[in-house]
Amino acid sequence: MDEPKPEGRSITARSPYMIHSRFFPLTRNSFLLAFAVVVGWTLQPQKQVHAAPGTLVVMLEAPPKTLEPFLATDAAGVRISHQLIYETLVTLDDNLEIAPGVASSWKRLGPTRYQFTLRKNVRFHNSQSLTAEDVVFSLNHLMDPKQGSPYGPVLRDKIAAVKSIGKDTVEVKLKAPYAGILSDLILPIAPRNTKKGQLSGSGPFRFVRQTATEILLSRNEDYHGEKAGVAQVVFKVIRDENTRLLKLRKGTVDLAVNVVPLDKLVSFSRPPLKKKFALQEAPGLSFQYLGFNLRDDVLSKKLVRQALAHGINVPALIEHRQKGHSQQATGLFPAASPYANPKLKPLQYDPKLAGKLLDEAGYPLVDGKRLQLTYKTSTDRAAVIQARIVQADLKKIGVEVEVRSYEWGTFYEDIVKGNFQMFSLRWIGVNDPDFLFELFHSNRIPPDGRNRGHYKNPKMDKLLEQGRLEANPAKRKTIYQKVHDILYAELPYLPLWHSNNVAIVGRNVKGFQIHPTGGFQHLWRAQKTGR
């Protein structure tokens, strides 16, 4: 191939305009016109809110699926819609006990009748007063199958009727006695003439607008309680983990809750992030566990399950995977919950005891091996690493574990169908102990329930049934402590850990306090000062 010989003349000696005029003599104008049209279409004005002194910028890792109060179920949706724009009938306080919401008080009229007295002087953002009719409308709307609310099936299963008694009182009649109903009523109350797309709640913030990456709320100046500390809150959605860290480094965010992986939090203990942010950390409600299949010949033996529990170094796992930002679990609820059993102490890592238990169970050590198990997991990187660590721990006691990693759909189907020996998953945000009925009652074996390990114990069934009916809080706690005692002895699940909630709070933000649910219940208290 011939190559041009350089002749010492520069092609930049002539005007670029000349190149265009000769090369595209006929199409230049039309090209520019087409370019202008396309640019004009694409560069639609984007309303961006830049952090003003009274504007709190809060980072989200994913956009809410919806802010419609009756449809929102994801973390971001519930936290913004139910906790800031709307208010719920009742709520959870910092001790995870049911506390007043729109209802200032309630009483149990009988095993199936609850009466709620509403707060006075509560107004929706559309200036309409909140009355008993709005509560009746909201609960009926949630239960109406035509509305497709995800909360509908649970409510329809339990509630027979909702009626107003006067302006400020609502009665909820149940189909059967059910002590956990108050937890199911942490639900938003919307005005009765509300239209789809209109977000008019009674919460401390009003909805202003939403784009694909941003949600803007403004302070509700007519709020019935103490007014919010900032005039505006902007939620910025930043999906990419690295970009979230870079954005925090840039310092254009004031607050972020549970958006940085626990193993990356170490960077907040040194400059430059330490100068800009303080960490608030509190035990959360998420519960990581190792599930066993009790229909399996090997795992049906309690001694084997106990041996595995002593053969896995959970504290080391927490240190390695969670960098210490988690608490070792003894049951479904963290220590802060009224339903935790404070008498239970974390199981000790004791490979010798594990070996002894396996000997007793009839699995002696032969050529360094006692038995073989399979551990199913999804392809999630963290989950696979966790499985490998468990595999390495159990190898030390002679238990060979084959880790099988599947695409989520296959993995989940296997778990639902009971096609596993061991697996690990977590439950998030469970606050009422009646959920244990769903997990361990013999009636709740799939396909209808979530007793996936096929655990059957008549004593447990009886306690869980009593727990459903017992309205006295103290007696209810006692029942569930007994439930936890049995679960800890029998180990159908091996409790692993409760991940902490971690808030990254700008040094210029005062008053914010993290809630045990990781929610925005205390966001209204946040105030912003000059950085």
Added chain:
Amino acid sequence: MRYMAHRLLWTLPILLGVVSLVFFLIHFIPGDPVDLMLGEYAVAADREQLREQLGLNKPLSTQYATYVGGVLTGDLGSSVQSHRPVAEMIWERLPATAELMLGAMVIAVGLALPLGIIAALYAGRWVDQVASVFAVLGVATPNFWLGPLLILAFSIKLDWLPVNERGGLENLVLPAVTLGTALAALLSRMTRASLLEVLGEDYIRNATAKGLSRFGVVVVHALRNALIPVITVIGLQIGVLLSGAIITESIFDWPGLGTLLLEGIAQRDYPLVQGCVLFIASTYVVVNLITDLLYGLIDPRIRKA
């Protein structure tokens, strides 16, 4: 005309294939799609309701006919999570993706043409080698690495440009560079190779022999012909840009089709995923068609082939 009709006719079965593939996507997913969409907390009634809503309780042939009928009328179904029409959601996000692609294309062409021309004119010299290194790095650098690196350099260290978000032109620079770099690298090599080939043609030697300036020979005679394959590649790369935009949008929180698709995947919102995949695949097919037709217009030999 016959060539155009032929190409148009061929597009129809391809589009039908795309629609069918996207439809069967939901049926090929391991596990029950309803279980996957609703997650751990759903009860049996929830599952039945969603199965009914998506028509998954009907025979497959009925579902397929309904889906194809819907697609033909622009109805891509409704999002399981937000309950909004998928077509409306896609239409809302389209301008942002188009803006990003346009920006990436401008940067790619703006970088590639001068680099490619200089590399061809100085082939084998150090300038060419520098351009070659740029091309290799550009093609080999993944978006998910380049994006954060650019943010770190230009937003955090130098504080010249915003970290992310869609807004003015300054917001477009980093995402467009991230998305356009690989294309710039590819086009610069294409331009170089094509120009070198043309410069070896007899008519170029003839033009030079007639005493035309080197600039005139290169720009007026050589470049015009050399750019034909480059333009074809640009057309074909639009589909690649569209798929590359998924990663880039996610890094920069660009509110386009890519982030919409990722939201759909993260939320296991299959109607939304189906809609986005169908749109992206159809765009690819249509852009290919347009490129083929334009190529036919530019080069009559193709029409006759």
